Amino acid sequence: MQFNIFFKRLKSLLPFVFPLLLIISITAIVFVQHGSSVFFSFLLPVILVVNVLQCVWLLFKGNKKVLFNFTALVVFFYYFDSFVQVNFSEEDVVNTFSVLTYNVQGYQSKSVGVENSKTEIADFIKGVTPDIFFIQEFSAIEYKRYQNEYPYWLKSNTDVPYKSVLGVFSKFPILKNGYIKFYDSYNNSMFVDVEINDRVIRVYNLHLESFKLDVRNDIGNLSSSYKYLLPRFVYAEEKRIAQANVVRNHINNFDGDVIVLGDFNSTQYSSVYRILKGDRDDTFVAQGSGFGSTFKLLNYPFKVDHILVDPSFEVVKHENFNLQLSDHEPVLAELKFKD
Numbered sequence: 001m002q003f004n005i006f007f008k009r010l011k012s013l014l015p016f017v018f019p020l021l022l023i024i025s026i027t028a029i030v031f032v033q034h035g036s037s038v039f040f041s042f043l044l045p046v047i048l049v050v051n052v053l054q055c056v057w058l059l060f061k062g063n064k065k066v067l068f069n070f071t072a073l074v075v076f077f078y079y080f081d082s083f084v085q086v087n088f089s090e091e092d093v094v095n096t097f098s099v100l101t102y103n104v105q106g107y108q109s110k111s112v113g114v115e116n117s118k119t120e121i122a123d124f125i126k127g128v129t130p131d132i133f134f135i136q137e138f139s140a141i142e143y144k145r146y147q148n149e150y151p152y153w154l155k156s157n158t159d160v161p162y163k164s165v166l167g168v169f170s171k172f173p174i175l176k177n178g179y180i181k182f183y184d185s186y187n188n189s190m191f192v193d194v195e196i197n198d199r200v201i202r203v204y205n206l207h208l209e210s211f212k213l214d215v216r217n218d219i220g221n222l223s224s225s226y227k228y229l230l231p232r233f234v235y236a237e238e239k240r241i242a243q244a245n246v247v248r249n250h251i252n253n254f255d256g257d258v259i260v261l262g263d264f265n266s267t268q269y270s271s272v273y274r275i276l277k278g279d280r281d282d283t284f285v286a287q288g289s290g291f292g293s294t295f296k297l298l299n300y301p302f303k304v305d306h307i308l309v310d311p312s313f314e315v316v317k318h319e320n321f322n323l324q325l326s327d328h329e330p331v332l333a334e335l336k337f338k339d
Helices: 004-032 038-059 066-079 117-129 213-221 222-252 271-277 283-287
Strands: 097-103 132-136 152-155 169-172 174-179 188-196 199-206 257-263 294-296 300-302 305-309 313-320 331-337
Touching: 004 038, 038 222, 066 283, 066 331, 097 199, 097 257, 097 305, 117 271, 132 257, 152 174, 152 188, 152 331, 169 174, 169 188, 169 294, 174 199, 188 222, 199 222, 222 257, 222 300, 257 331, 271 305, 283 305, 283 313, 305 313, 305 331
Parallel strands: 097 132, 199 257
Antiparallel strands: 097 331, 132 169, 152 169, 174 188, 188 199, 257 305, 294 300, 313 331
């Protein structure tokens, strides 16, 4: 008897639980911006799907409590975009240029069937022929593979030693470059001013704080390591939030067109992403299709590599890949100036 009463009360509360959880998640990411929001950023797509399904079910049942789900969904889509996109790229657009970002994992791929990731990655890049490509976790010596096709190039290890190596290779002249150092961190960021058709743009190549996880050892045994992992997730997110604010302040001091790209190690539902995005367009949202996954953890897809462009750019094309030559996947975008 008491069990039946408890079950009925629990059932009556369910229409409120998931909308409330969605609102709490949005509040933590948008307004609180604390390291603990990283867990909400991971779970937000799941919470969203549950709310949509519950909303459809309650609507079908004619239950007025559907208004709670509906309100939560309106709030979500006010602040965020869907994690699934369907777009159709324009054809025959002229005067475009393409950019690619790729974290190559230091060429340490452990994927089955990958014999020489250095060669295979180089073959891929030369195959898609981006006008400018940006690499995170690059090698200090692999630049030689790209010198013939890309006369303008830079790598960070000569100027910023003991950091994750960043690289940029361009068919357009690089007029200026610089670095935004993240202290007490192995990660790194750089920017380049590139002249494209008599117009100078600034591109930020970011590699924000890593989780530094070994999936097999750290996550494979959750029962004994969760007390160690949870603070580690929070600490890494707090560092990324601080790094994102440093980058944003640097961007605000530049009077010109900006592209921000690279490995954010944060999803599109994170405080980090929102700090860096501002009023910029995400090329995946503008012209991408599918989930836009660039990293998988226990086969769960995450979009942690992004290309964000100022409103002065038109996004002509966005493409994701499934190469499995690194723990991350590359992202390619084709752009043009609007005026």
